[in-house]
Amino acid sequence: MTMNAPRPEILRYTAFSSAPDGGNPAGVVLDATHLSDSDMIAIAAELGYSESAFLTAPPEDLGGAGERAYSIRYFSPKAEVPFCGHATIATAVALAERTGPGKLVFATRAGTVPVEVADEGGTVRATLTSVEPRIEEITDADRTEALSALGWPGADLDQAFPPRIAFAGARHLVLAAATRERLADLAYDFARLEALMHRLDLTTVQLVWRESATVFHVRDPFPVGGVVEDPATGAAAAAFGAYARDLGLVPNDAVLTLHQGEDLGRPGELTVTLREGDSRVRVSGTGVRIR
Template sequence: MTEHQDPILRIAAFSDGAVGGNPAGVWTGAVLPPADVMQRLAHQVGFSETAFAAPVDGGWRVRYFSPASEVPFCGHATIALGAALAGAHGDGVYALTLNAAAITVEGRRDAGGLVSAALQSPPTFSRAADPALVQAALALFGYGEADLDPRIAPGFAHAGADHLVLALASRAKLAAMRYDLEAGRALMAAYGLTTIVLAWAETGRLFHTRNPFAIGGVYEDPATGAGTAALAGYLRDIGWPHGGAIDVVQGEDMGMRSRLHADIGALPGSSIRVSGTARFMA
């Protein structure tokens, strides 16, 4: 099928009710287009990611493209896909086959036009961040060691994609985030990062985050499900007192306030459930 026969839906994932959220494109069809066509469509849409899905073996084969490249997993585009599948095929849980993982997404419509959606991330793992990477990232954003939260050491965290986690000591430092896009792209490419998760812990269970996505040609995402899953897995690994779940506010500094919830099971390395609402865009 061609892109003309299958228009791309625009859906804001992890919305704050009927506003905010991170826009994603969602394409569904009988067979996935060639990779170069998906890349071109994602570039034309211009959102940080577009999900492409086709039915296979009782589930859906899914690939994700940013305007600049394919990415292995995207949380907010998965939530948007869950909303699209619920709208087209009914409420339920859908099995998704990614390039290197098998996950699920759930979508359930409500009377107000929103969709409650939840994904189960790929397995998680983490380790201490490379000191050279930490120093390069601090220089990129103009931060110093004193700007970091000493309770959460910098970490390399994975939940379907690789992220650097930097916890900041104040909300003001998070709000002050600035960096050069090309320098950020080079740094992320050198270390194989999908995003850098900048986080501030307001409480043990409430975090404010920002997610530069320079490798995808996007300065910042207003909601990042993959980054939230990676952060949640990392907090579990370091023994953070999360009490089984965290809530994340993201996009506030962009004027696109978004809300994400992550349920954290006790088993190290296990999937993180990331949930929120999605709204269809005009």
């Protein structure tokens, strides 16, 4: 560690599941004050999770009455990412276990993210509120390249869900599969997809299949982070909620359920809440310490 500082306590939590072998694991360092960028990425690489979170003191003007405020940064095994939903949920659960449920606020590189943590009969649930979302078009050439890298014929897309880049803290390309079988069959060209994602500044590709009006199954290739697939992706869930509302695919006031990780053997559940008159998206889930 930097300047011979003592090694910090590194916690391991999973988010979007109440079972240690479900959801998406994240490293959590509650005091990263003495860590350099290279220290943090080294810890993230050592853990090998899709992301790990690192807390330091917040800006002086962050936090209101009754809120506990922190600065937070997120690192994959290969790079820093501006925002990570599952590591935010994991961190909120870790803090709640130490200081109790309540209101938190995180200063991220993508903006300010409030989180509310509640104890629901012994199960801790955290709800984050995204930064202001936005939706962007994608060119036909980039869409074609993404499908080629995935090995998906264009006919395998659900035509009701046009490809878009969605942002709610990080950028994600949304592609919808026409069938659950198409979603389950994921074997892509890692280097080719990674190159496209770097060029478009994407964090993941959000692959979705609609089971019903408010229930979706999702997968997130994450080659830019150094892992094949992210098991449960809160930032992409927020981006997808904004995308679905923006395109009129769901009501402006809705609660969506996203199932993720089933095809990896790490099932998780993400709840996406959209509110009429509020453009920001809420993503909630449970979390638990792995060990």
